[in-house]
Amino acid sequence: MTYCVGMKLNRGLVFMSDTRTNAGLDNIASFKKMHTWEVPGDRVITLLTAGNLATTQAVISLLDERRKAPEDRNPSVLEAPSMFQIAGIVGEVLKDTILANANVGQKSDSSFNATLIVGGQIKGMPPRIFMVYPEGNFVEASEDTPFFQIGETKYGKPILVRAYDPDMGFEEVIKLLLVSYDSTIKSNLSVGLPLDVMTYETDSFVIGHQIRITETNPHYKAISDNWSDALREAFVSLPDFEF
Template identity: 45%
Template sequence: MTYCVGLLLNQGMVCLSDTRTNAGLDNISTYRKMFTFEKPGERVITIMTAGSLSVTQTTIARLHEAMDEENATPETSIMLAPTMLKVADLVGNTLAAVRREIGEKLSMAQGASASMIVAGQRKGGGMRMFLIYPEGNYIEATDDTPFLQIGEHKYGKPILDRVVRPETTIAEGKRAVLVSMDSTLRSNLSVGMPLDLVVIEKDALRVTSTRRIEAGDEGFRAMSEAWSNALRDGFTRIEI
């Protein structure tokens, strides 16, 4: 399984993903689920993936292939697309096509499905974030719901519902996604370390911060313990 989360804040975008793809007793695999495309000063795009590894890897490979084509156009390359909406269209169409092809080979009963979060900004445009469904359609993050999740999202959603607003700072946003991930890690063994964290500040048009958090990371452990202590303390203070 997977857990990926993206925040669309006034100050910028915060994205976090795990890297576990198989959590059997003797078969645990690690694959990157966050991919960044950037031309500093012109555009930056981050894509997070969840679902069938064959579908997600093939989709990302085809997006790269289209970018590298000598005759690439705004209709084929996410790095030339005129808007982030067109980027979402390109990613959605590629994902849907790959899903159909692989699904036909495996038979749809085997669940060849995947979803993605696409976040980014191009020069002259605003920051935008989309959740791309397996069929290629999508929804967009808004002021009312300034975060998107894919994968095993239910354990990490309550904290986001309570604290994340458009005016949330980037520092607070990083704290929120890490607490959200910690809640998921504690409740579902199919989500696991290491974690990839990316921050894209508003109008920077590049990745402004990136971090790989390995198992045993002291900062993450301290944050996890502090959150657990705060929850226990809050619980003991509740009167019924």
């Protein structure tokens, strides 16, 4: 399992992912789940992955091959004219990869399944984020649904729903996401540090801040400790229930 978030702001886009992959309590490893492609001045594309590791690695490898090999560049995420078409390319690659590994066709509960978030901006168009399903279809983030989560989403969603504001700056949003991840990490062993973070400023067409947050990061430790204290204080301040 994993936990990834892609979020739209008035200022741009923010992406965060954990790195934990496990096949049981005694088989835990870390793998990067955030992947980026950049053509400075033209486009920036970010892909977050959740699901079967072999499937997601195959999808990334196939997209990379189309970027590198001239004979395999069509269709390529670096040449597609819109983010909508890029989401379609990613969806087709994901669907074909799942079908190629499934025993008897595609099933919704296939162990080869994966779900992806793809977002970015192409010159002349606004930033966009899509969630791509195992079947290859996808939906787009909107004003009503300004962020997508994939993987282990239930523990970290409440804080995002309550506190998200499209006018937030990158620093404030990363703080919000760290609270969301801290709640998830404390509740589910299948999500864990380090966390990968990337910001993208609208119309910059270059990757913004791209950092990895480890368990020794002082900001993460301070947020984790202070959030726990703040929750206790908020709980104590609530009126007692009366029969």
